[in-house]
Amino acid sequence: MTQSLAPDDCHLGLLTDVYELTMAAGYHVHGMAEQRATFELWVRRLPECRNYLVAAGLEQAAHYLQHLSFSPEQIDFLRGHPTFRDVPENWLERLASFRFDGDLWAIPEGTVVFAGEPLLRVTGPLMTVQIVETYLITTMTMQTLVASKSARVVTAARGRPIIDFGSRRAHGPQAGLLAARASYIGGCTGTSNMEAGRLLGITALGTQAHSWIMAFGNEIEAFRKFGQVFPQASTLLIDTFDTVQGARNAIASGAPMQAVRLDSGDLAVLSQQVRRVLDEAGRRDVQIVASGDLNEHKIANLLAVGSPIDIFGVGTELVTSRDDPSLNTVYKLVEQETPQGAVGRFKLSRDKKTYPYAKQVWRQCAPDGTFVKDVIGRATESLPGEPMLIPVMEAGQLVGPLTTLDDSRARCLAQLERLPKELLSLDRALPYSVQVSDYLEGELRRLISSPT
């Protein structure tokens, strides 16, 4: 079972760019719609502020391919759209029974990946594999973006749990779910999003907001009343009026308490002061949760000065990947069956060069398991290292169950251990070595000099 993380399933056909459909119609008219073709999806270059990425989004990509169809209303809309007025009716009829019946290879979720490496390889009828471009790019980009950011934040926290607090800052309600999922793959421990808890099984956490305190007007009363409803030890929010006094009030309230939360002010100073108040009251057991516009750099700085913070809540910066909220993900035609046989396809636009043919990526490791370099080659090559793309769908069907979310998260954490240490730096490091096979370089030269 795959999950869409859209609020409900629907006819996904028109959730695509107009030009995917004009091209689909064009291939149909020219008898090319059934020609087998391969597209690959990859991130063209790493953001300035990233040394690696964490692949995520495959489950939603596979879900989309399993459920993609066009509703009668959508087909009627196309029929009436000025762009499609000259397209033959039999194309629209074809859309009515359209299903994805191609093959999907992918790098599993939670894998550390780099620029240029195909995360997905989609093979099928040309028209089919063209239509799916937009949705696959958006789905893979969003989750890979957030999983990659999450891994950095988790690294900065050096073992302390990170909780995703970002649902309200995500780009819409669905993005909040996708961000909770991707954050978890990147190593977060929990989420504030209750529906992510239900749908994904991620630990969903939360206690009270400033409005709870404000509704009672009085902190001691507010804490006490909370404890009456939630007699298991809770986290109490202590910064509504004065953080240090808030800590004293939390103790005075007698409410069952496992942690206090600071959400504003100078967290380095306040966490020390609050720790002292707690310790002096004999509450060494009470943890300190910090939140408030945190990111990996702020967390690293807080820990560098010895701030006694046990858990971090991270929102905006995590779920929007604020230092770079996008990846330059592309989905390009790389190989095509023609009456003359398989032809490699490529593009030579300035700074946007692509290599021909369906590909595989081989990762080479040192004896201790550390990643040494990746080589991108033609899928039919046999190169040293471990092949990273594995089959996911065949003729439109899943070949087996996808990795569970917990396994994807575990994969990510294990892979980060095997990454050359300098790449874990929060600052820019020398790039990891990703090479293109001699065969592919040669084929690109050959094809440029004698285009088909």
Added chain:
Amino acid sequence: MTQSLAPDDCHLGLLTDVYELTMAAGYHVHGMAEQRATFELWVRRLPECRNYLVAAGLEQAAHYLQHLSFSPEQIDFLRGHPTFRDVPENWLERLASFRFDGDLWAIPEGTVVFAGEPLLRVTGPLMTVQIVETYLITTMTMQTLVASKSARVVTAARGRPIIDFGSRRAHGPQAGLLAARASYIGGCTGTSNMEAGRLLGITALGTQAHSWIMAFGNEIEAFRKFGQVFPQASTLLIDTFDTVQGARNAIASGAPMQAVRLDSGDLAVLSQQVRRVLDEAGRRDVQIVASGDLNEHKIANLLAVGSPIDIFGVGTELVTSRDDPSLNTVYKLVEQETPQGAVGRFKLSRDKKTYPYAKQVWRQCAPDGTFVKDVIGRATESLPGEPMLIPVMEAGQLVGPLTTLDDSRARCLAQLERLPKELLSLDRALPYSVQVSDYLEGELRRLISSPT
């Protein structure tokens, strides 16, 4: 009729932060759930790179409030969740019939707004107005973010159309729809998203991608074949191999052509060269569309050097609001009915001060219509200027039809005309004057000195 722009409607209850539900349960247990309370939603401060914001997202906010409910599966999940194990069963029973039955006041979509101004004012039973916090923030933030960015990009283009090309870079498929909608409110002319065309009536545009050219291997053939399927004049993509040669090939193909598109390289240089090729071929009628990581600054620079570009496609930068992908939106308790009467609520956290009481914003204008200043006062005050918040829902029902999307877009364009000119600068300008009424300042002082 409101539209969710989620792929389908569903039980929205758990699309919220855990703490909204713990507090809801707490209010229920303490007999406070039915106390009437008012929350307001506003953006705490403008991003560094914004002089104003454009309010957007109200229709999806209202849709959510109309359709919010909890499914039996969601209630069962809460029943089994460790956080809620001590919560009485009658709270869960209450959720089963839960509906939003409060009042909503709002600033209409397309209105130019500033930091501190309530975009929404929600009044109803305390438990009800608490639960809706997360969804309202995410919905209003995402669309206000993108509409505000859109207005800047549209301003930079000085009358040339901007098309939203960003679906693939939006943070998930739903975000793509939300971004298309918000971009349109901010002044964009069309979108590449076909489903946004169908659901929202925005002009949906697009022709072919590089893969179409690559599938034929040969530009002249690719253009000619496209023209056979789409005999109305199309836009031809000319940068797959060599942009200037691509322009010659477009002409040579004889395909019906209304524009050519450049998607890479130095657009200032290439647009001049392509214009010359077109003009020398007697095709002064053919327009030039430019795309490729554009934003308001790049567009302004291209036009400043006289680039003959007629239409811009903008994607990543627009739909992610890349220079700042988030707004510091908050939703705070400001007033509460208690057995002692209406009490103003506020918060004093460092840098996060809030003012008490349900509010209104009055906008004062010069005789020529130019906005002069806004004053935020208590809703019961009567201040000079035009009140900006209007009633939208009463007791859970819409009081009338919402503004149409076209009217919201027209409002935005009209309001930008009335903004002090320096605020339209793409760089930071002196802030617009937003004041708090003497009454509210006095009440805050009074309440601080004698907290209830």
